[in-house]
Amino acid sequence: MEIKVQFPSDGNTLVGTLFRPDGAVGRLPTVVAAGGWCYTKEIVLPHIARIVNEQGVQFLGFDYAGFGESSGDRRQHLDPWSQISDYKNALTYAESRDDADPDQLGVFGISYSGGHALILAATDPRVKSAVSVVPVVDGYNNMRRVHGETRFRDFENAILADRRERAKTGGGGNRIEFATQTPNEVLSVWPFARVNEVFTQLKLTEAPLHEHWSTLESAELLLDYSVFPFLGRILDKKVLMIVAEADNITAWDLEIEAFNKISSPFKRLEILPSVSHMSLYSEKTDTNIAAKHTRDWYATSFKK
Missing domain, CATH: 3.40.50.1820 (Alpha/Beta hydrolase fold, catalytic domain)
Known part of the structure; x- marks a missing residue:
């Protein structure tokens, strides 16, 4: 029930x-x-x-x-x-x-x-x-592993830029993709094409309210978790x-x-x-x- x-x-x-x-x-x-x-x-x-x-x-x-x-x-x-x-x-x-x-x-x-x-x-x-x-x-440590040294620096830089923008404008900041089919080209939190594939399918079949992005500040909070x-x-x-x-x-x-x-x-x-x-x-x-x-x-x- x-x-x-x-x-x-x-x-x-x-x-x-x-x-x-x-x-x-x-x-x-x-x-x-x-x-x-x-x-x-x-x-x-x-x-x-x-x-x-x-x-x-x-x-x-x-x-x-x-x-x-x-x-x-x-x-x-x-x-x-x-x-x-x-x-x-x-x-x-x-x-x-x-x-x-x-x-x-x-x-x-x-x-x-x-x-x-x-x-x-x-x-x-x-x-x-x-x-x-x-x-x-x-x-x-999770983020450093999944992004690798080069992309992790890009990840950190995006988070820092977002913090500066939020401080300047007082707004809610930017968004970042959950995962993409092209993780080497498009920055995301979880850089796995398979993650994008599975959750896209789940949205179609089981979870229509799933949205495949988060605030960029969410990624900053993850680094401190x-x-x-x-x-x-x-x-x-x-x-x-x-x-x-x-x-x-x-x-x-x-x-x-x-x-x-x-x-x-x-x-x-x-x-x-x-x-x-x-x-x-x-x-x-x-x-x-x-x-x-x-x-x-x-x-x-x-x-x-």
Whole structure:
């Protein structure tokens, strides 16, 4: 059963879809989830939610402020701390529902929000269980890798020029492409033609409100983003990290380094062989593998 919901977050109204197992009665463990770079709630999350529902766990996927159906004057702007605040407000909304168990709340994140899930596990005591899939864990090192030394300098210069323009004009700054078919010619945040191809297809088939660009300031904020200062604060939370062996986008070696720094003994690492970052979106068999690991983790980590 899918229920459209709305809830307040820092002056905005966020829109989400609550996936509740058919025939369920009473209060259920509830997971809140949002997506990665420029995602809307229709990308990947419904496929994860329906499999998670098989174990009697309900799942709330939502659009961040400024994305999809949610309000927000500054569209397509990714401030990770505002997004994390949206997550916390989603948890507040979930614990207020009479069909949710406020003592059994979890978070799910993938790619950029995979990092958010780790920070939430460290900073929000309501989170009992977290799943982090192919997370961004270190924005600066991630960007240096994917752009290479020459293009990374171009990337930094574009960000600096945008900051100077914003300071001069007081405006919202310039935009930058999410990804393009010609990454060596057109600057983007994630310079992979495959990213552009997959998300263009998702917009046509599943997520019509997806827009394939962000503010350039979003890229500047990404360079300052790191989960590492928070990992030692995850002491007693149950954390599953899922990484993809063929992931050349968010870099599975960085992800495993982050996993090893999580203090909690209640953690698990799943490495998906022959799976890439983008195949988690383009190949439902790969999506389902990650979803089943997620389902089984929540089934065992929430108390009965």
